[in-house]
Amino acid sequence: MGSLISGGxxxxxxxxxxxxxxxxxxxxxxxNDWGTIASLVVLADRIARGLTDDYEIIAVNDASxxxxxxxxxxxxxxxxxxxxVTHERNRGYGGALKSGFEAASKTHIFYTDGDAQYDVRELExxxxxxxxxxxxxxxxxxxxxxxxxxxxxxxxHHFIRFCFRLAVRDVDCDFRLVxxxxxxxxxxxxxxxxxxxxxxxxxxxxxCRIREVxxxxxxxxxxxxxxxxxxxxxRVFLGMAGLWWRIFVRRDMGxxxxxxxxxxxxxxxxxxxxx
Numbered sequence: 001m002g003s004l005i006s007g008g009x010x011x012x013x014x015x016x017x018x019x020x021x022x023x024x025x026x027x028x029x030x031x032n033d034w035g036t037i038a039s040l041v042v043l044a045d046r047i048a049r050g051l052t053d054d055y056e057i058i059a060v061n062d063a064s065x066x067x068x069x070x071x072x073x074x075x076x077x078x079x080x081x082x083x084x085v086t087h088e089r090n091r092g093y094g095g096a097l098k099s100g101f102e103a104a105s106k107t108h109i110f111y112t113d114g115d116a117q118y119d120v121r122e123l124e125x126x127x128x129x130x131x132x133x134x135x136x137x138x139x140x141x142x143x144x145x146x147x148x149x150x151x152x153x154x155x156x157h158h159f160i161r162f163c164f165r166l167a168v169r170d171v172d173c174d175f176r177l178v179x180x181x182x183x184x185x186x187x188x189x190x191x192x193x194x195x196x197x198x199x200x201x202x203x204x205x206x207x208c209r210i211r212e213v214x215x216x217x218x219x220x221x222x223x224x225x226x227x228x229x230x231x232x233x234x235r236v237f238l239g240m241a242g243l244w245w246r247i248f249v250r251r252d253m254g255x256x257x258x259x260x261x262x263x264x265x266x267x268x269x270x271x272x273x274x275x
Contacts (some may be wrong), residue, residue, distance in 0.1 A: 022176045023054035024132070025104035025180070026123070029096035029162035030059050032069040035116035040112075041075050041082060048081075051127050057082045059114075060100045063090040069118055094195030098188055101178075105242040108178045118175045124216045134208035136177040137200075138215035162246055168212065171267070172196055176213050187254025194239050200253075201247050268269045 026044045030037050041057060048055040053113055059072050061084060072084050085099050100111055108130060112118045118138070126136040160171045174196065187203040203210065248250045 002098045008233055014029070022052060022108055023106035024048055024052050024127070025056050025058060025106040025109045027058035027060060027100035027104060027109070028114040029062060029093060029100060030068050030072070030114040031062045031064045031090070031093075031096065032066050032068070032104075033064070035069055036116035037068060037114045039070055040116055040120055041079060044123075045079055045081060047123055051052065053079060054106065056104075056106060058100055058103050059083075060087060060096045060103070061087065062092070062096040062099075063087045068115075082129075092191040093193045094188070094191040094198075097195050098191075101183060101188065103246055104180060107180055108177055109180050111173045117218050119216055119218070122175070122178070124213065125213050129211050129213050129219065131178060132209060133211035134179045134182045135203055136211045136213060137168060137170070138173045138175035138218040139168070139212055140173050141214045143217050152213060156269060160197055160240075162205075163240070164197060164247070166200055166204055168210065169213075170201060170212075173215070174215075182206070186255070189254065190239070190243065192236070192239055194236065194243055198243055201243075205247065205253060260271065 028040055044057050061068055076082050076084055085103050110123055128237050185206040190198045
């Protein structure tokens with residue numbers, strides 16, 4: 001079992017035991033991930049069956065221009081637990097995550113990127129540490145990126161921790177298990193990669209309980225990062241300044257009644273899903 005906030009250690013991997021008390025939504029944002037998304041869905045289905053009897057898998061196709069749509073159609077025909085949310089136009093990484101969180105219907109929501117830089121089998125580590133936590137956050141044991149990305153990532157991490165007062169080991173580790181009901185406390189608004197900062201900052205500000213677990217991070221075999229891009233640095237920092245102002249000066253966490261209205265709309269069967 002990992003530890004709260006101060007860190008954790010890697011537990012021994014053992015076969016999971018299905019539980020009917022907690023249910024699980026797994027989702028992947030998909031953009032130029034045709035080379036990896038099929039293996040992620042297959043592994044996710046295999047792992048989820050060992051954790052709970054009540055689970056679903058969601059792929060959010062953010063208007064991916066590659067072959068992802070065709071692959072997801074094939075997967076949808078083979079896996080009855082898979083649902084596909086399709087964006088007719090690209091909404092950005094934040095837009096894809098928001099769609100995934102909105103589509104999820106189970107008590108716990110797990111997400112990771114569709115590029116397979118994380119091992120989805122390590123979801124089991126997060127699942128076994130969920131007791132008493134609102135968020136089980138992975139942190140990279142070692143970053144599997146080129147040297148320049150490691151340096152930029154480390155600088156970015158320390159800068160974000162300082163500005164947003166985040167007492168976590170890894171701000172940008174997109175390997176997270178979140179209790180669905182935490183989204184009754186705030187609303188996510190960012191459409192860019194800054195949504196990860198927004199999520200972590202609002203989770204901290206609403207006093208959610210965080211547990212941290214070490215996970216492996218691997219070299220990207222397919223596609224390329226959409227966030228750490230020199231052409232976008234200016235926009236990233238402008239967006240970051242605006243996010244900081246809204247959270248720490250205006251104290252705008254998103255109105256709870258809006259989150260509840262969105263939840264009611266989902267329960268009422270308003271479909272944005274395709275497939």
